Amino acid sequence: MSSHPHHRGKKKKLRNKNEIREKYDSEIKSCTSRYEHVKKETLVKFADLPISPKTLAGLESAGFINMTEIQKQSILPCLKGSDVQAEAMTGSGKTLGFLVPLLECLWREKWSPNMGVGALVITPTRELAYQIYEVLKKVGCKHDFSAGLIIGGKSVEEERGRIQRTNILIATPGRLLQHMDQTAGFNCDLLQLLVLDEADRILDMGFSTAMKYILENLPRERQTLLFSATLSTKNIIRLADLSLKESVVVSTVKSKTPSQLTHSYVTLELSEKLEVLHAFIKSHLNSKILVFMSSCKQVQFHNAVLCKLRPGMPILALHGKQNQLRRVGIYEAFCKKTAAVLLATDIAARGLDIPAVHWVVHLDCPEDIETYVHRSGRTARYHKTGNSLAMLLPSEEKMVTKLQNSGVSLTKIRVNPQKQVSVQKKVQALCAESPEIHHWARKCFVSYVRSVFLQRDKSVFQVEQLPLAAYAASLGLLTAPKVRFLKKATKKRGDNQEAEKVESEEENEKEEEKKKIELPSDDDEDDILIKKGSSVVDSMSTENLEEIQPRVPKTKAKTRVAKAKALLRKGIVANTKITFDEEGNVDSQEGVFEQHKTVTVDITPAVDPSKAGGIDIAAMRADMGVQDRADKLDEKQKRQQAKRARKEKKRLAMAERFGGAVAKLGGASSEDEDQRGVSEEEEYSQDRGDKDFSDEEEEEEEEEDRSAKRFKSDNLQDTEDLARQLLGDL
Numbered sequence: 001m002s003s004h005p006h007h008r009g010k011k012k013k014l015r016n017k018n019e020i021r022e023k024y025d026s027e028i029k030s031c032t033s034r035y036e037h038v039k040k041e042t043l044v045k046f047a048d049l050p051i052s053p054k055t056l057a058g059l060e061s062a063g064f065i066n067m068t069e070i071q072k073q074s075i076l077p078c079l080k081g082s083d084v085q086a087e088a089m090t091g092s093g094k095t096l097g098f099l100v101p102l103l104e105c106l107w108r109e110k111w112s113p114n115m116g117v118g119a120l121v122i123t124p125t126r127e128l129a130y131q132i133y134e135v136l137k138k139v140g141c142k143h144d145f146s147a148g149l150i151i152g153g154k155s156v157e158e159e160r161g162r163i164q165r166t167n168i169l170i171a172t173p174g175r176l177l178q179h180m181d182q183t184a185g186f187n188c189d190l191l192q193l194l195v196l197d198e199a200d201r202i203l204d205m206g207f208s209t210a211m212k213y214i215l216e217n218l219p220r221e222r223q224t225l226l227f228s229a230t231l232s233t234k235n236i237i238r239l240a241d242l243s244l245k246e247s248v249v250v251s252t253v254k255s256k257t258p259s260q261l262t263h264s265y266v267t268l269e270l271s272e273k274l275e276v277l278h279a280f281i282k283s284h285l286n287s288k289i290l291v292f293m294s295s296c297k298q299v300q301f302h303n304a305v306l307c308k309l310r311p312g313m314p315i316l317a318l319h320g321k322q323n324q325l326r327r328v329g330i331y332e333a334f335c336k337k338t339a340a341v342l343l344a345t346d347i348a349a350r351g352l353d354i355p356a357v358h359w360v361v362h363l364d365c366p367e368d369i370e371t372y373v374h375r376s377g378r379t380a381r382y383h384k385t386g387n388s389l390a391m392l393l394p395s396e397e398k399m400v401t402k403l404q405n406s407g408v409s410l411t412k413i414r415v416n417p418q419k420q421v422s423v424q425k426k427v428q429a430l431c432a433e434s435p436e437i438h439h440w441a442r443k444c445f446v447s448y449v450r451s452v453f454l455q456r457d458k459s460v461f462q463v464e465q466l467p468l469a470a471y472a473a474s475l476g477l478l479t480a481p482k483v484r485f486l487k488k489a490t491k492k493r494g495d496n497q498e499a500e501k502v503e504s505e506e507e508n509e510k511e512e513e514k515k516k517i518e519l520p521s522d523d524d525e526d527d528i529l530i531k532k533g534s535s536v537v538d539s540m541s542t543e544n545l546e547e548i549q550p551r552v553p554k555t556k557a558k559t560r561v562a563k564a565k566a567l568l569r570k571g572i573v574a575n576t577k578i579t580f581d582e583e584g585n586v587d588s589q590e591g592v593f594e595q596h597k598t599v600t601v602d603i604t605p606a607v608d609p610s611k612a613g614g615i616d617i618a619a620m621r622a623d624m625g626v627q628d629r630a631d632k633l634d635e636k637q638k639r640q641q642a643k644r645a646r647k648e649k650k651r652l653a654m655a656e657r658f659g660g661a662v663a664k665l666g667g668a669s670s671e672d673e674d675q676r677g678v679s680e681e682e683e684y685s686q687d688r689g690d691k692d693f694s695d696e697e698e699e700e701e702e703e704e705d706r707s708a709k710r711f712k713s714d715n716l717q718d719t720e721d722l723a724r725q726l727l728g729d730l
């Protein structure tokens with residue numbers, strides 16, 4: 001008797017399902033049974049590893065066939081479920097060292113999309129999170145897990161909606177903590193695997209509080225992997241918080257940096273830095289150069305000036321004050337270039353895998369050996385050659401000895417005097433003609449001095465040795481701007497001589513303030529935008545995507561009362577309007593300048609012809625006060641409206657850029673490529689157009705007042721602040 005066709009179909013489906021399940025089970029069994037038998041000494045290719053066909057296919061489709069040393073050493077213990085601390089040189093392939101075990105862990109556990117977060121990768125910077133996410137999408141493309149990017153600078157709401165459906169999270173600490181705290185229903189209770197990439201940075205002071213709270217929200221029964229190029233003992237002490245089970249320590253570090261990386265340094269005066277950098281760029285026009293500086297403001301000033309000096313190649317800039325969209329755009333643009341200069345803060349020092357960087361230039365001395373190693377590691381990656389050049393002040397030469405003692409030898413080189421052409425006059429001219437560049441120069445000066453002042457290693461960084469006047473001159477400034485914190489510190493030390501010197505700097509500063517040129521107020525937003533656009537055209541080439549649009553210093557807009565007072569002082573009777581009839585005869589007291597009509601109408605009642613001079617000052621003042629307040633309110637509302645519109649625009653762009661927060665790994669690629677349809681050109685124009693100076697200025701002033709620690713963590717500002725806010729530290 002034959003069964004009903006409907007039942008036959010159902011049975012067939014069931015049989016298929018069972019077959020799939022059995023196949024899955026047997027694949028898992030065959031892999032796990034090999035874990036103990038595979039010898040890492042025999043490993044050469046990924047195919048030699050006991051891993052799933054899906055991961056292997058993903059690796060092969062991304063072009064990864066042979067394993068690097070760290071991959072050979074670390075993947076096996078990770079697969080076996082041990083906690084692992086892995087240290088390997090920069091550019092040696094650590095990312096796959098943890099991504100392969102991560103995919104395998106979820107695959108083994110038969111993780112399904114509705115099971116929530118199974119694996120979590122924490123990184124210190126958004127760029128690094130983004131880069132790991134991109135690699136994960138490639139190698140995990142055959143799996144069905146969903147992966148999500150949880151980083152600052154994106155809409156929390158967007159992430160909130162999707163985070164619940166994410167199996168693999170790549171996150172920066174602050175934003176992750178925010179979701180743990182604020183997103184209803186989000187938890188990591190089933191988490192199987194935690195990875196800390198750049199673990200030493202994640203565990204150091206800047207993140208320790210945030211990490212403490214994150215770890216409290218994670219199950220203790222989990223596997224933990226720590227990866228970095230520099231896992232120093234000071235951080236290992238903090239590992240107690242991570243509740244590691246007996247961990248396997250894997251280190252392939254024979255030397256701190258790759259052998260194909262050459263190290264050199266020049267000693268120069270602070271005032272020579274800009275011209276030496278300019279000369280260096282001019283003599284390496286076919287190279288890809290990454291220049292590290294110690295603060296955002298230095299990057300902003302050097303970017304503005306170098307773009308104007310036109311050394312002959314594209315100049316780009318990356319720092320923590322840019323919005324996320326722009327940061328990713330710049331990073332991608334630099335990746336694609338074969339010859340360009342990227343000026344960056346230490347935001348770009350760790351983990352970034354930028355193809356074919358020829359030179360890393362430390363324009364400002366790295367704060368410690370680890371920073372030097374990570375910065376320099378942006379070149380000479382994965383068998384490529386590369387060069388590192390440190391520009392050191394005489395007092396900073398001690399850093400060379402420190403590096404030598406830890407196994408990194410730097411060769412001293414000299415700048416060819418024929419190539420070192422002074423640019424001071426040109427920079428001074430730029431400062432004189434452009435209030436924006438002048439403004440940046442001042443900010444650059446103060447932030448550099450502050451960065452030296454805040455360094456921990458006082459044997460290398462000696463703020464009192466800095467030739468401030470010469471440095472200011474090299475930035476195009478006539479006098480050295482005031483350095484408040486230095487004054488305070490000097491006073492504290494009771495060093496009266498120094499205090500006097502700073503005091504005189506302050507006086508100079510006041511003089512400069514007096515001379516300040518009147519700049520456009522917020523009313524002139526349209527003018528500013530036009531100016532922005534035109535300066536892009538002005539720039540060296542259309543490739544020069546990142547010519548900075550420096551902020552215009554805020555000058556106090558003259559109120560109408562002030563303007564009227566000035567007129568009165570000059571003996572000009574306000575509101576006297578003359579109009580002419582058609583024959584040209586004086587007609588009546590009507591407005592000459594149409595555009596002033598409103599003002600005139602408002603002021604007219606204050607005019608009392610019976611009074612001497614024709615004006616009742618008190619009444620006029622009261623009247624204008626009312627008008628002034630109304631204007632200010634109106635202006636404020638307009639600004640707020642514009643800000644809201646800009647935010648919304650950014651949010652939409654961001655959502656489009658990242659495809660929300662989640663990508664499905666299986667078949668994610670095509671969908672995601674589509675979602676990344678915003679062209680670079682669009683991104684830049686959007687970013688340029690939607691930032692007004694007043695906002696940036698406010699941000700900047702806030703930044704000025706922040707503490708030493710905050711200054712050092714410019715790359716992580718939002719995440720760290722957020723964390724501290726949430727924890728009530730602020």
Ligand SMILES: Nc1ncnc2c1ncn2[C@@H]1O[C@H](COP(=O)(O)OP(=O)(O)OP(=O)(O)O)[C@@H](O)[C@H]1O
Binds near residue numbers: 089093228381
């Ligand atoms: N097995 C491999 N085969 C070929 N290329 C690889 C392999 N593993 C890694 N790479 C390439 O090597 C480069 C460096 O890898 P990765 O970014 O993982 O290095 P890293 O050790 O994490 O460096 P850092 O310490 O600077 O973060 C990348 O471009 C990556 O694609």
